[in-house]
Amino acid sequence: MNYSEIIRRVRMLDFIRNDEKAAAAVKAVLGILACRLSDEQARKLAEKFPETLAQDRAGSDYQRMKMVSFKEYNDAICSQFKLSLHQARILTRTVLYFAKEASGDNAILDFKKNLPNDWAEAIQNA
Template identity: 25%
Template sequence: MKYEEFLKHVESVAQLNSREEAERATRATLETIKERIVGNEANHLAAQLPEELAGYLRGREGESGQAFSIKDFISRVGEKENVDPTAAVIHIRSVFTVLQDAITPGEFVDFQHNFSEDYAELFPPSSEITA
């Protein structure tokens, strides 16, 4: 999936008003994913995304992910994006939904395994976390 297509899908799924809003939502979510998951897993995810998005996931190679709650994940995205928690949840869900379409099914499963079951509400309904 190309960069512009990814952003267009995020904008549509989240019902945002502009490409710029979709860029902010995507960047905030991917940067928070980078903080949360193991660095090498972030690199695997980055390898399947356009370079403009992949950069948000790189830079923690060989590091462990930070263990923080779903509430903290939502808060971090909201702070980065400067939106309230309700909007942050919608944006995270939208980015996760587009990610599911943008990467291979196996990589999406690997990505999900970085999150505990309490994160399930952020993932598309058709996917299941079986950690």
């Protein structure tokens, strides 16, 4: 599955109204995930989704997002896209599911082993 297919799937969510919002949502969800990963893992994720993930890991946003819990992650998505918590959870689960599918099981297992339990569980359940 490629980036454009993930955008298409996210666009099918009833609270995402257009392709631009879908693309921004995918970028935000994967971008925050990339902040939580090691440099090597983030690079691997960016290889799968180069349209989405730039390798700017020095900025203040990166430093702030590197430490967020999974709940704070969903709260950030709520705020950024003016979604309910329920909608943010659906969005993050949808994007993580398709990212997991595109990345393959081995990559996801590698990602999970270095993430806090709340993040690892969310990826597992996506």
